[in-house]
Amino acid sequence: MAFVQLNNISLNFGERKIVDNISLNISSDSKMALSGGNGSGKSTLMKIIAEINPPDSGEIIKDKSSRVAYLPQSGIVLSGKSLIEDTEGAFDYMIPVIEEKNRIEQMLSTVNEATDGTDSMLEKLHELQEAIDNSGYYARRESAAIILNGLGFSSEDLEKTTTEFSGGWQMRIALTRVLLSNPDIMLLDEPTNYLDLEARNWLEGYLSTYKGGFIIVSHDRYFLDSTVNEVAELFSSKIKIYKGNYSSYEKKRELELEQLVKDYKRQQEEIAKTEDFINRFRYQATKAKQVQSRIKALDKIERIELPENMKKIAFHFPPPPHSGKQVLKIEDLSKAYGEHKVINNLDLQLEAGEKLVIAGRNGAGKSTLMRIIAGIDKDYTGNIIYGSGIAAGYFSQDVDNALTPNVTVLEEIESSAPTHLVPEVRGMLGAFLFRGDDIYKSTNVLSGGERNRLSLLKLLLHPSNLLLLDEPTNHLDLQSKDVLLEALKEYSGTLVFVSHDRYFIENLATKVIEIENGKHRLFPGNYEYYLWRKEQEAEGILEDSNTKRNKEPEQLDVSEAKLSHQEEKRIKNRIRKLEREEEEVLVKAEKIEEEIQLLNKKMQDPDVYSSAKKADEVQKSIAEKEALHGSLLEKWEKIEQEKEELTQ
Ligand SMILES: Nc1ncnc2c1ncn2[C@@H]1O[C@H](COP(=O)(O)OP(=O)(O)OP(=O)(O)O)[C@@H](O)[C@H]1O
Ligand SMILES: [Mg+2]
Incomplete structure (x- = not known):
């Protein structure tokens, strides 16, 4: 073999x-x-x-x-x-x-x-x-x-x-x-x-x-x-x-680490107590013997060390500079590589605080769209309009090229930091786990995750209110991914991002745009809604809104018949009612989303996952809530559909 x-x-x-x-x-x-x-x-x-x-x-x-x-x-x-x-x-x-x-x-x-x-x-x-x-x-x-x-x-x-x-x-x-x-x-x-x-x-x-x-x-x-x-x-x-x-492995590992931390804390307390005793009685002749034996015991202790790797990166995005409500307007954007059209007549508006994920297969043009929004790719037709006071920060997918080759980590950051931050860069590097001699490492030898962390730090040096992140979790280990996710959740600015990490998308996106074969579709809900909607369409339960749009002319023909004044009034009332219902459904759905998130967090609690019974119960309530959530979204979908029909 x-x-x-x-x-x-x-x-x-x-x-x-x-x-x-x-x-x-x-x-x-x-x-x-x-x-x-x-x-x-x-x-x-x-x-x-x-x-x-x-x-x-x-x-x-x-x-x-x-x-x-x-x-x-x-x-x-x-x-x-x-x-x-x-x-x-x-x-x-x-x-x-x-x-x-x-x-x-x-x-x-x-x-x-x-x-x-x-x-x-x-x-x-x-x-x-x-x-x-x-x-x-x-x-x-x-x-x-x-x-x-x-x-x-x-x-x-x-x-x-x-x-x-x-x-x-x-x-x-x-x-x-x-x-x-x-x-x-x-x-x-x-x-x-x-x-x-x-x-x-x-x-x-x-x-x-x-x-x-x-x-x-x-x-x-x-x-x-x-x-x-x-x-x-x-x-x-x-x-x-x-x-x-x-x-x-992860479960076993977590338990082991917990034990290690416990042992470490116990040992630290023990050491502190012994040192205290020694300090207190070291000059009392009557206690000389005990002090001596404690000094010896202290020397003999095999000290538990907490591994360096357990330290997490720690950061927040700086508060976004103030901007107007309108953050980004894309008008009639088209882009082609030669004959190959990737984006066709895209119109899109983003308001402050929205978090948009660009979904689609590799090669569909997600990075292209990002580069156009970031102002790096200027070869397109249409308009990209930033709202007033917008400062964009861009993280490129290509971390290999995002760093200056052959300079030290410290030089890389110092050269891109604004002057007022230069005295703080060492502290910031420490928070990104570049400690001690690490800051003198050449950018050439950094590991994938280290390169990514350094690029993220560069992004943080310039406060922005529109973050454009192209696959920001690539190369990051699970811990760092979680920290980034939390920081982005907290971030009150606007975010446009590409990611293939489902957990990351699910927890972040408030809006989804999908690009596929030069076509695009906007989904006015979170990623769960997007997946659900795609599934329904695949099973033929709901119609693809693209197909529907193609049918619009037919429907318009029908609506050409003049509506009587009364009929118009009835429609208006109905729409108002639907809007109220919609609001209610969405509030409920949001509440359930939060509850599901809480339950998912609970599943990570060792107390829960190590007990089959408790884990089972939590799983069951997650499943119940998800079913409820699904039916709410379904209801919402119906309301939307009816509203759309009424307004045509
Ligand atoms: N030639 C080198 N000289 C000095 N340090 C180096 C060299 N090559 C790698 N390192 C350092 O050794 C450590 C291990 O690097 P390595 O690339 O093996 O990590 P890794 O586990 O693959 O990380 P990642 O998950 O980020 O890919 C890193 O801190 C890296 O900066
Ligand atoms: Mg590696």
């Missing part, structure tokens, strides 16, 4: 221990997650396993015939070939085998059949032929097309050169190559970062039936839950294995 075995591996960066004497086995049976906070050393360890960077000490034993393929977290380098050619390159490892086969065929064609050795040559030929067949070499184009399609590429993309694709898409190309080469063991460092929900689901399916082994880094718990059966955690430079899926 193929395997990679790490024995007593250690690696330091300067003073800092990244991995300390760890051992780990990965085989072609492994379905393993590598977890740990941002900057804990996961990518560094993956590079060691992939034998890209050597450790300071220890050994790596690998079965010679094992094929290991590695997807790095960043820094993909692609050839300038077409997409299909590049991905087919995953089979390059078969070229020597094919050459060998051709050589033998050549030899066979020249030797005399009766001559000795033909048999063994034929046997070898057969063997090679079988190896080529089994590798899927002859069907490589079809296999490449299947994987590319699963990861969201269109058939028109196949002939484009790989360098034309944006960073996120280049990662997918690299991922396609890794999957296509069908290795015994895959090392995947955050493959989910740039994938939308669809591609992520596809990859989930692919991995769940994958014959070989893999070790995967991801901060997506849903994804990990359905792909791995053990979790290796890198924590304080040590590895610990937890059997079971990701959720069960």
